[in-house]
Amino acid sequence: MLHVAEAARVSVATVSALINGTATVSPELSQRIEQAIRDIGYKRNAIARSLKMGTTRTIGLTVPHITNPFFTDVVSVIQQAFDRAGYAVMLCCTDEDLNTQDEQIRLLLDRMVDGLIVARVGDGAILKRIVDDANVPVVLLDRLCKGVDTDAVVLDNQRAVFDAITYLINLGHRRIGYITGTSDISPMHDRMTGYREALHAAGLPIAEELIRFGNFHEIDGYNATMQMLSSHDRPSAIFSANNPMVIGTMKAIRDIGLSCPEDISVACFDDFPWSDVFQPQLTTVAQPVQAIGEQAANLLLDRLAGNRDAPPRKLVLKGRLMIRNSCRPLGAMAQSVSA
Amino acid sequence: MLHVAEAARVSVATVSALINGTATVSPELSQRIEQAIRDIGYKRNAIARSLKMGTTRTIGLTVPHITNPFFTDVVSVIQQAFDRAGYAVMLCCTDEDLNTQDEQIRLLLDRMVDGLIVARVGDGAILKRIVDDANVPVVLLDRLCKGVDTDAVVLDNQRAVFDAITYLINLGHRRIGYITGTSDISPMHDRMTGYREALHAAGLPIAEELIRFGNFHEIDGYNATMQMLSSHDRPSAIFSANNPMVIGTMKAIRDIGLSCPEDISVACFDDFPWSDVFQPQLTTVAQPVQAIGEQAANLLLDRLAGNRDAPPRKLVLKGRLMIRNSCRPLGAMAQSVSA
DNA sequence: TGACATGATCGAAACGTTTAGATTAGCGTT
């Protein structure tokens, strides 16, 4: 900018005024300055600007796994929204590790991001402390977090799973296996509640041996399914509360020599683009990924636009049960299948 | 930092020296400073540091679509690699739009990223100019770019498709449909060459009506497939040079009342996690996503570590044909199927 | 004792912006 100013024989203040339109500058000088900018190929240094302005027009986004199709889609939507608004987004993946995420958030805050969208991988104690003294707006994505009282957009997980399990029950299923991630994050907790309530509402007993915990990965779904299927009294249906794990479930079913839906019905959380072209077409709970991403972006953009001290807003969206052909009615066959 | 210095009754220079270990500071002062840092909760401002140092420890990554499973995986790997190295990554998605990408690259350079990884969506003219005068190391990902002579990691696309098409030919297929993205980007061009060469090597004619161009999206694959399948002399196999488009292909096959592989064989580029659990299990060309991501990251990290004027390095990796059950042998049935 | 090397600490400039406040010129009023 100094060089531009010299070349145009004006002060840097005038150059700045012209570039930002913060003051009127005469047509004559404007022209000289613009010419100089072109000649020199000047680009404003956003870092220097950030230092002075205290804002970077950059936000941080941290999610557990970008390869989970739910997060893939949501990240994509969020990225586009902020792109449109002239913000850059720094992306971090956490691999469900709490310390990693804390570290990443610190890194992002060091870099002075203007805001943060976080799908929290664990409890909120440290998160709360970190963001409290950084004084940066945060919106929680997908997962609520005890003690962190900020904007959030989540799904009505309990209801979504309640509906899915009720659907299975109505098909005649009585023993329904349930595979979930560790329940210390809110969606897993709520989904589990939905499962229990659905059984309860139908007057069915809850068989604890049909509830298996994994760590969100395919292999965990595989192992859990293997265990359930090799028991003497196996379930007639399995619901996977997490998308990557359902792949493991399908592989286990295949490896054990059964087939879906003939021998066992399967449904899971999170839809994916392939779900209705291959067989079996999985019955899933689809999240409104577009809306989730947009709402999260909007909440944060609103804070960034200056609306700092509105009370925290919590958006709860509805899931949608996509009924396909991976679950079959049991009827009179119930006895033989679950035997 | 000023506050820390005051609280510890030392100069800012000393604080800086201690934090960065750039000079020895006495145990006594060290302790006072560390105490002050803790008391105040001081965090170094990375923006100010970047301004002074001329480096941000941030890189820019721009890809066409994060929802394309190939890019999903590669982005994930790259993100992890830079995370380990203490770099942040700014992610941009381009939606295959050239102007958008140019704009994003400018945005990234304004923010003084230390390096750039780009999966270029179009020709390189502007890219070359942009990076030339920014003097920032660039590595091209997945796609080469005429005139941009930098580090790159790509697949041997021609060979990969050659092998896949040859496989189909060996199964007895003679009329093989080919669906591709616009051929002005290098992988699409090379894959097409592989297709033509495979037919040529087998002494088969190239039927131009069996080659269809789309814009990388599911709908394009759908339309292209619809057209091919409703012709009087339809192909017995279809190869999709792009993953999202193959979904469209499968939907078209379903909608038109055919089934795969009984009525028509299908293979495509890019593997995905679901490919071997659902039916049909798609035969695909798998890219070594892990290696691609790691190599790209390593190339850039090497430049960032100071190895600036080594000549451009171009890494060409091999694809792997994953043979499953979506392509069936034709043998004596060839006539009736292609009729 | 004086000269000198060594080690610890500090002062101040620099990175490239923005912006408050000062300065100047031009103009219309009285």
Added chain:
DNA sequence: AACGCTAATCTAAACGTTTCGATCATGTCA
């Protein structure tokens, strides 16, 4: 002619670091 007002421009401080060179105390050696 003197005055004030407005619009255009400039000067200089500030943002929070890093780092060069200066300063100063201490110990070593002749």
